[in-house]
Amino acid sequence: MNLLTSFQRGKLVDKQKELDRLVALQDLDMMIEEISEVKRLGFSAEGEAELTKAREDLAAKISKPLLYSYEKLKKRYKRAIVPVQEDNTCLGCFIKLPTSISALGRTDTSVIYCEGCGRILYWL
Amino acid sequence: MDNDDLIGYFSEHLFLPELQATTKDDLLKELVDQFVKVKYLKNSDIVLEMLHQRERLGSTGIGKGVAIPHGRTTSASDIMIAFGKSKQGIEYDAIDNKPVHLVFMIIAPPQDENNMYLPILGKMVEILNKAKNRTKLMEAETFNEFIDVISKG
Numbered sequence: 001m002n003l004l005t006s007f008q009r010g011k012l013v014d015k016q017k018e019l020d021r022l023v024a025l026q027d028l029d030m031m032i033e034e035i036s037e038v039k040r041l042g043f044s045a046e047g048e049a050e051l052t053k054a055r056e057d058l059a060a061k062i063s064k065p066l067l068y069s070y071e072k073l074k075k076r077y078k079r080a081i082v083p084v085q086e087d088n089t090c091l092g093c094f095i096k097l098p099t100s101i102s103a104l105g106r107t108d109t110s111v112i113y114c115e116g117c118g119r120i121l122y123w124l
Numbered sequence: 125m126d127n128d129d130l131i132g133y134f135s136e137h138l139f140l141p142e143l144q145a146t147t148k149d150d151l152l153k154e155l156v157d158q159f160v161k162v163k164y165l166k167n168s169d170i171v172l173e174m175l176h177q178r179e180r181l182g183s184t185g186i187g188k189g190v191a192i193p194h195g196r197t198t199s200a201s202d203i204m205i206a207f208g209k210s211k212q213g214i215e216y217d218a219i220d221n222k223p224v225h226l227v228f229m230i231i232a233p234p235q236d237e238n239n240m241y242l243p244i245l246g247k248m249v250e251i252l253n254k255a256k257n258r259t260k261l262m263e264a265e266t267f268n269e270f271i272d273v274i275s276k277g
Binding site: 024027031037041042043047050079 | 181
């Protein structure tokens with residue numbers, strides 16, 4: 001029996017979309033950071049302006065408080081979102097996450113922060 | 125970086141000697157699906173989105189029948205390289221507008237130990253710039269033959 005109401009299901013989908021957008025934003029940021037390196041290796045990069053525009057468009061779709069939190073973490077750590085390994089280790093600070101957090105992270109779609117380093121966690 | 129240092133990033137599970145795709149979109153999907161199938165990745169949508177964005181920056185079809193789609197993604201925990209080969213060729217919008225036959229997809233996490241991602245990418249470009257390596261890779265039918273070419277390339 002599905003215990004979630006359609007409203008709750010809708011909320012979960014929204015949260016998941018927001019986390020996915022945030023992950024896509026970080027992936028874009030990493031790509032933009034390394035443009036000069038990939039150019040040096042001989043790859044073409046004529047679409048740099050297009051990529052920057054795509055970054056702006058994506059950022060505009062993320063809620064302001066979450067985007068602020070992402071930018072603040074990015075300034076501090078370079079990578080704001082870090083993957084969580086199967087053994088529930090935060091790949092940012094390498095601490096093992098408490099069971100309460102890891103259970104929540106695997107079942108809920110909320111944005112969850114590491115209690116050790118404060119980065120946003122992304123369960124693989 | 126030595127050629128032998130590269131070997132550990134390949135896996136027989138990510139060796140596709142007969143790609144089915146004939147277009148760039150299908151190729152990216154075919155390779156990402158393989159990563160998911162062997163459980164190296166979970167979320168194919170996120171990775172595909174990153175790879176498509178990377179192609180917006182500039183084609184990773186570097187010419188001479190070779191493509192190296194690549195990028196860092198938050199949804200990966202290790203550096204992994206998939207290899208695919210297509211005898212008929214894939215329309216890839218490569219820089220020389222020729223079809224692609226050899227594909228190396230490099231997926232890297234946000235931060236990797238010893239920062240190996242860019243040196244790996246550079247080494248792959250170096251190996252694939254040599255005509256004899258491209259010919260041998262086209263001839264390699266098994267994973268062991270393929271690894272032999274990479275280690276000596």
